[in-house]
Amino acid sequence: MRKKIIAGNWKMNKTPAETVALINELKPLVVTEDADVIFCVPAISLTTALEAAKGTNIEIGAQNMYFEESGAFTGEIAPNMLTSIGIKYVIIGHSERREYFAESDVTVNKKVLKAFEHGITPIICCGESLTQREQGITIDWIRQQIKIAFLSVTADQAKTAVIAYEPIWAIGTGKVATTEQAEEVCKAIRECIAEIYDEATAAAIRIQYGGSVTAASAAELFSQADIDGGLVGGASLKADFGKIVNYK
Ligand code: PGA
Numbered sequence: 001m002r003k004k005i006i007a008g009n010w011k012m013n014k015t016p017a018e019t020v021a022l023i024n025e026l027k028p029l030v031v032t033e034d035a036d037v038i039f040c041v042p043a044i045s046l047t048t049a050l051e052a053a054k055g056t057n058i059e060i061g062a063q064n065m066y067f068e069e070s071g072a073f074t075g076e077i078a079p080n081m082l083t084s085i086g087i088k089y090v091i092i093g094h095s096e097r098r099e100y101f102a103e104s105d106v107t108v109n110k111k112v113l114k115a116f117e118h119g120i121t122p123i124i125c126c127g128e129s130l131t132q133r134e135q136g137i138t139i140d141w142i143r144q145q146i147k148i149a150f151l152s153v154t155a156d157q158a159k160t161a162v163i164a165y166e167p168i169w170a171i172g173t174g175k176v177a178t179t180e181q182a183e184e185v186c187k188a189i190r191e192c193i194a195e196i197y198d199e200a201t202a203a204a205i206r207i208q209y210g211g212s213v214t215a216a217s218a219a220e221l222f223s224q225a226d227i228d229g230g231l232v233g234g235a236s237l238k239a240d241f242g243k244i245v246n247y248k
Helices: 016-026 043-053 079-085 095-100 105-117 130-135 138-149 155-160 179-196 199-204 215-222 240-245
Strands: 004-009 035-040 058-062 089-092 121-126 162-165 206-210 229-232
Touching (some): 016 043, 043 058, 079 105, 089 105
Parallel strands (some): 004 229, 089 121, 162 206
């Protein structure tokens, strides 16, 4: 049985002081033994967030990481900067990183490999645009993203990875994918992992759905056979996140 994993992607929101306030507000609401609960906060608030989440079931994750160890990469964050403070999760290849910061499938793969090298669990994002969905190439596109993201990743590493399927047209738009659309793609991702590795790896890997998840849509989405939780943007900044985590 795969344990659910429900992550909040705070994006570029909340100062360190506001982070403490929001964690204090949410921590009694997100208590659960049924799911891993991750808050992915802006880099500047990671230390503060770790402190505020101490003694709770909340894990703190980063939203990005570079694929080099150190050096002349102004503005970037090295993997050991994350591990040195106790960060265990990092979002890799979010569609906003791909769209606004020129991340490609190749850089995603480099970051995924680097995260595993440092024992950080990557939450690897994939997703199609509205045009791609309308052209009927969603599954082909996602399979390509997955195949490149997992190049040179071992089966043992892949078993511990998290994939977030986030249709771009559903992110921040209030337009959640139907349960059937979400399950169809998450199932196809699991089949793709089985092809690359084997059934055991496919059965172990956790696949989230993301894109306008709310307290109203979480229960149906998360009870699908191939959906192991969610990556939640807007609704993770509100008390509603408690209802999403405790969706049952
Ligand atoms: P949203 O964002 O829930 O606000 O649509 C999801 C995401 O981008 O991870």
